[in-house]
Amino acid sequence: TRIAIHDTTPIDGQKPGTSGLRKKTRTFMEPHFLENFVQSIFDGIGGADGKTFVLGGDGRYFNDRAAQVILRMAAANGAAKVIVGQNGLLSTPAASHVIRKRGTDGGIILSASHNPGGPDEDFGVKFNTPNGGPAPEEVTSRIHAATKVIQRYKILEAGDVDLETIGESRLDGMLVEVIDPVEDYAALMRELFDFDAIRDLFKGGFTMAFDAMHAITGPYARRILEDELGAAPGTVRNGTPSPDFGGGHPDPNPVWAKELMDLMMGPDAPDFGAASDGDGDRNMIVGKGTYVTPSDSLAVLAAQAHLAPGYANGLAGVARSMPTSAAVDRVAEAKGIACFATPTGWKFFGNLLDAGMATLCGEESAGTGSNHVREKDGLWAVLLWLNILAATGKSVADLLSEHWKEYGRNYYSRHDYEALDAVAAGDLVDGLREQLSALEGVEVEGLTVSDADEFSYTDPVDGSVANAQGIRVHFEDGSRIVYRLSGTGTVGATLRVYLERYESDPAKQHLDPQEALAPVIAAADDLAGIRDRTGRDAPDVRT
Ligand code: VG1
Numbered sequence: 001t002r003i004a005i006h007d008t009t010p011i012d013g014q015k016p017g018t019s020g021l022r023k024k025t026r027t028f029m030e031p032h033f034l035e036n037f038v039q040s041i042f043d044g045i046g047g048a049d050g051k052t053f054v055l056g057g058d059g060r061y062f063n064d065r066a067a068q069v070i071l072r073m074a075a076a077n078g079a080a081k082v083i084v085g086q087n088g089l090l091s092t093p094a095a096s097h098v099i100r101k102r103g104t105d106g107g108i109i110l111s112a113s114h115n116p117g118g119p120d121e122d123f124g125v126k127f128n129t130p131n132g133g134p135a136p137e138e139v140t141s142r143i144h145a146a147t148k149v150i151q152r153y154k155i156l157e158a159g160d161v162d163l164e165t166i167g168e169s170r171l172d173g174m175l176v177e178v179i180d181p182v183e184d185y186a187a188l189m190r191e192l193f194d195f196d197a198i199r200d201l202f203k204g205g206f207t208m209a210f211d212a213m214h215a216i217t218g219p220y221a222r223r224i225l226e227d228e229l230g231a232a233p234g235t236v237r238n239g240t241p242s243p244d245f246g247g248g249h250p251d252p253n254p255v256w257a258k259e260l261m262d263l264m265m266g267p268d269a270p271d272f273g274a275a276s277d278g279d280g281d282r283n284m285i286v287g288k289g290t291y292v293t294p295s296d297s298l299a300v301l302a303a304q305a306h307l308a309p310g311y312a313n314g315l316a317g318v319a320r321s322m323p324t325s326a327a328v329d330r331v332a333e334a335k336g337i338a339c340f341a342t343p344t345g346w347k348f349f350g351n352l353l354d355a356g357m358a359t360l361c362g363e364e365s366a367g368t369g370s371n372h373v374r375e376k377d378g379l380w381a382v383l384l385w386l387n388i389l390a391a392t393g394k395s396v397a398d399l400l401s402e403h404w405k406e407y408g409r410n411y412y413s414r415h416d417y418e419a420l421d422a423v424a425a426g427d428l429v430d431g432l433r434e435q436l437s438a439l440e441g442v443e444v445e446g447l448t449v450s451d452a453d454e455f456s457y458t459d460p461v462d463g464s465v466a467n468a469q470g471i472r473v474h475f476e477d478g479s480r481i482v483y484r485l486s487g488t489g490t491v492g493a494t495l496r497v498y499l500e501r502y503e504s505d506p507a508k509q510h511l512d513p514q515e516a517l518a519p520v521i522a523a524a525d526d527l528a529g530i531r532d533r534t535g536r537d538a539p540d541v542r543t
């Protein structure tokens with residue numbers, strides 16, 4: 001074997017977004033594209049020499065080829081060892097766990113997460129730091145800076161590494177350890193949750209449907225839910241990962257997980273339904289006839305987490321992304337614990353978790369997690385729900401309405417307008433920004449603006465500042481609209497409009513959210529001119 005040093009030139013557009021670098025798969029397959037970015041990761045973190053990394057992905061198209069390239073590049077850059085999930089697979093939370101547990105120098109995760117996969121869809125590469133979390137902005141900006149000056153990359157000239165056989169092998173001077181992707185993760189779940197109680201729940205006839213959406217959580221869910229906890233065979237649906245996720249869109253929300261939603265709203269609904277996304281870090285929770293919004297799920301979990309052994313001593317604090325509803329804030333207030341609001345993206349939770357300031361975190365985009373890893377964790381959320389259901393003996397619907405009765409309900413919905421013309425979308429946000437100072441006191445659709453601003457965040461741990469993280473409009477009755485542009489899309493721009501209204505009266509807590517939010521939805525269009533500026537009559541996705 002020989003180390004080849006290839007000359008290259010910087011490629012535009014290698015700036016990591018909300019969660020790593022995401023592009024069309026074919027872009028990643030263009031000459032030098034992947035290689036430039038991977039070399040820039042190594043250059044951006046001060047080299048790979050003597051380091052140990054974790055490598056794995058969600059199994060989407062090109063995962064296998066990219067893994068081989070990255071192994072050869074790690075070896076050529078002097079890495080001591082790479083720990084790889086069998087066949088190049090690891091869910092994002094499992095990768096985070098292995099990075100931490102094995103005391104490594106970080107990891108590379110191959111995924112575009114909830115984006116579709118396949119030769120004509122999306123691929124992504126993300127670097128996680130030694131704490132197991134997505135690289136913070138300080139690190140991603142060093143990586144991005146490296147992509148702008150890159151002149152060469154190093155790669156070993158060698159054949160493919162056998163990633164099928166568990167165990168160790170050598171790639172030139174570098175050790176490659178192929179591990180079972182599920183084992184360590186399952187062991188961690190056993191520590192956190194009362195598996196006996198969940199086993200008894202299933203033994204007592206409790207039924208469940210878990211939709212893995214043809215993505216990475218299939219093998220995890222089968223092993224843990226069916227093999228270990230005794231859920232009936234067939235509980236896990238679409239459980240065999242496929243490179244294009246069965247042609248579907250592996251985003252667990254009522255639109256893309258329609259099959260599961262129809263089942264849960266129909267006459268043959270099992271007691272509990274759940275789904276996860278491409279890389280296994282998102283979750284959707286549905287009871288019989290009851291969809292639980294991710295914001296409500298976070299609040300219920302925060303209120304009830306002490307019922308699981310891993311959280312029996314209570315929570316140090318909670319954190320949510322700013323666009324997530326304030327439902328969890330009310331729980332934190334009642335419990336007398338801290339509550340933080342961060343910009344969108346899991347990387348902003350890392351410092352709070354590391355510093356022990358927050359135990360539970362969540363995002364309205366179906367991400368929930370805790371200090372057990374440094375990523376959001378789909379199956380973890382499902383197991384925490386199961387643990388709570390087992391401990392209380394209540395149904396999802398009862399838990400939710402009791403929660404609302406106690407804390408009030410934050411009606412919530414997100415409207416996404418996808419693949420917009422990027423200029424039009426940018427203009428829309430700019431237009432809002434210009435109006436901000438004039439909005440106070442303005443009346444729209446019977447609502448009066450109390451204040452409006454653009455969110456910026458100062459990290460309480462390291463003082464780093466993130467600006468321009470979303471436009472917020474608050475109304476006097478407590479309602480809120482947030483507008484922001486997605487940082488994970490790969491075509492044009494996606495506008496996300498987050499809508500929220502608080503209702504304390506138990507008699508009015510069971511409306512259809514779209515109806516309950518109707519004035520807020522109308523106000524969102526009035527203020528931003530969404531229809532006019534985008535030419536769209538309706539959002540592509542309503543969560
Ligand atoms: C979206 C979500 C955000 C989430 C991110 C990554 O980002 O809004 O909450 O952390 O995806 O999730 P954006 O910038 O498109 O709004 V995943 O499961 O795709 O890693």
Ligand code: CO
Nearest residue numbers: 113114279281
């Ligand atoms: Co994901």
